[in-house]
Amino acid sequence: MNEPDTRAPDAVRDTYLPPVKILVAGGFGVGKTTAVGTVSEITPLRTEERLSAAGVGVDDLSGIEQKSATTVAMDFGRITLDVAVLMLFGTPGQERFWFMWDDLLRGALGAVVLVDTRRLDRSFAAVDFFESRDLPFVVAANCFHGEQDYDPEEIRDALTLREPSTPIVLFDARRRDSVRGVLLALMDHLIASAEPAHAQRT
Amino acid sequence: MHSTVRAAVPADDARSIPEEWQTILRLCAGPGIAVAELAARLEMRLTPAAVLLAQLLEQGLIEHRPPMSDPDAMNIDFLRRIRSGLERA
Numbered sequence: 001m002n003e004p005d006t007r008a009p010d011a012v013r014d015t016y017l018p019p020v021k022i023l024v025a026g027g028f029g030v031g032k033t034t035a036v037g038t039v040s041e042i043t044p045l046r047t048e049e050r051l052s053a054a055g056v057g058v059d060d061l062s063g064i065e066q067k068s069a070t071t072v073a074m075d076f077g078r079i080t081l082d083v084a085v086l087m088l089f090g091t092p093g094q095e096r097f098w099f100m101w102d103d104l105l106r107g108a109l110g111a112v113v114l115v116d117t118r119r120l121d122r123s124f125a126a127v128d129f130f131e132s133r134d135l136p137f138v139v140a141a142n143c144f145h146g147e148q149d150y151d152p153e154e155i156r157d158a159l160t161l162r163e164p165s166t167p168i169v170l171f172d173a174r175r176r177d178s179v180r181g182v183l184l185a186l187m188d189h190l191i192a193s194a195e196p197a198h199a200q201r202t
Numbered sequence: 203m204h205s206t207v208r209a210a211v212p213a214d215d216a217r218s219i220p221e222e223w224q225t226i227l228r229l230c231a232g233p234g235i236a237v238a239e240l241a242a243r244l245e246m247r248l249t250p251a252a253v254l255l256a257q258l259l260e261q262g263l264i265e266h267r268p269p270m271s272d273p274d275a276m277n278i279d280f281l282r283r284i285r286s287g288l289e290r291a
Contacts, residue, residue: 016234018270020284021204045242047203049249071247074203076238081287083280087204087236103248107204107269180288187285194278 020084021107022186024075025091025130026114027122031142031173032090033075035114039179040077040088048073051097070097086183095125110186111137114173117150120158131162138167138189140182165192203241203248206234206267207255216263223258230264 024032037044052069075090091104098104111130115123123139130137141148141155150158152168161168169185171178213227229240241251258264 016206016208016265016267019204019206019234019236019267021269042239045239047238047242048247049203050247074238076236076242078236078239079288079291080233081284081291083283083287085206085234085236086284086288087238089203089238103203109270180291183288184285187281187288190276191278191281191285194276194281 017080017083017085019087019107020109021087021089022183023089023091023104023108023111023135024114025111025123025126025137027116027119027124027126028093029119030114030116030122032114035112035140035142035173035179035182036075036077036088036090038174038176039079039183041079042077044090045076046073047076049101049103051101070094072097072101091126095129098129105133105135108135110190111135112182112186113137113139115139115141115155115159116144117141117148117155117158118144120155124159127159127161136166136186136190136193138169138182138186140169140171140185142173143170165189203236203238204269205237207237207240207259207264208232208234208267210263210265219261219263222254223263226254226258227263234267 024036026032033044048071050069050071072092072094074092077088079086113123113126113130139155139159139161141150148170152170155168167185167189169182171182173179207230209227209231211227212231213224216224216227225244226240229235229243237252237255238248241248244251255264259266
């Protein structure tokens with residue numbers, strides 16, 4: 001298979017690469033923006049969307065929908081590979097609004113849930129959300145100042161992860177290799193999940 | 203937000219269209235750009251940007267690539283190729 005330079009300005013038709021969507025979630029201040037920025041090939045962008053809860057559990061009174069609308073902002077970064085373009089979406093922290101956001105999960109291959117072990121509770125909502133919707137994810141614990149007081153098993157227990165195979169990795173959101181390692185762990189997890197159907201072992 | 207679009211015609215060949223549309227054609231020339239990225243570069247929210255893009259799509263000025271369907275995304279060979287690409291990135 002020939003692999004043309006996908007970044008060429010005059011890219012030909014067959015270089016229209018499939019987009020692959022990966023969500024980067026976690027509570028406020030856990031390093032989502034840093035992680036997306038570290039690994040992205042472009043300066044991360046902020047994309048906004050206005051969500052409205054009109055009609056969701058409320059009577060349809062005029063004016064109500066205004067009050068229950070919110071603007072959420074996502075960090076967007078990308079990594080162009082020879083076979084696909086990875087699109088990284090740093091999700092907004094307002095998890096209570098995610099349920100009315102159909103587009104958030106659509107087409108997502110998997111997710112990374114970032115956690116700060118000093119504030120694990122901030123990432124519970126993201127874990128619950130992906131578990132309840134069966135989106136495969138990895139947990140990545142940011143090592144602030146290069147230190148981590150907990151080992152992955154302690155983190156697993158504290159998060160009460162439903163799926164024992166969910167990987168937990170330690171990483172540093174400021175190091176590109178480290179963030180890429182988290183994405184590789186996600187790919188390994190997705191491949192392992194897809195493997196039974198192929199009856200293969202690694 | 204995760205679909206990609208790309209110009210079906212060069213911006214220079216479409217001088218009669220609105221300037222905003224020409225800007226979009228310039229932004230999505232090349233291998234394709236995510237709607238989320240395009241919206242951010244246009245400083246628009248996602249939904250208004252998507253509405254605008256739908257107009258260009260209707261005129262045949264851009265092409266649209268939807269996100270992969272589940273069977274494609276779960277194709278193990280494709281996942282492996284992504285992994286090895288990422289390793290080299």
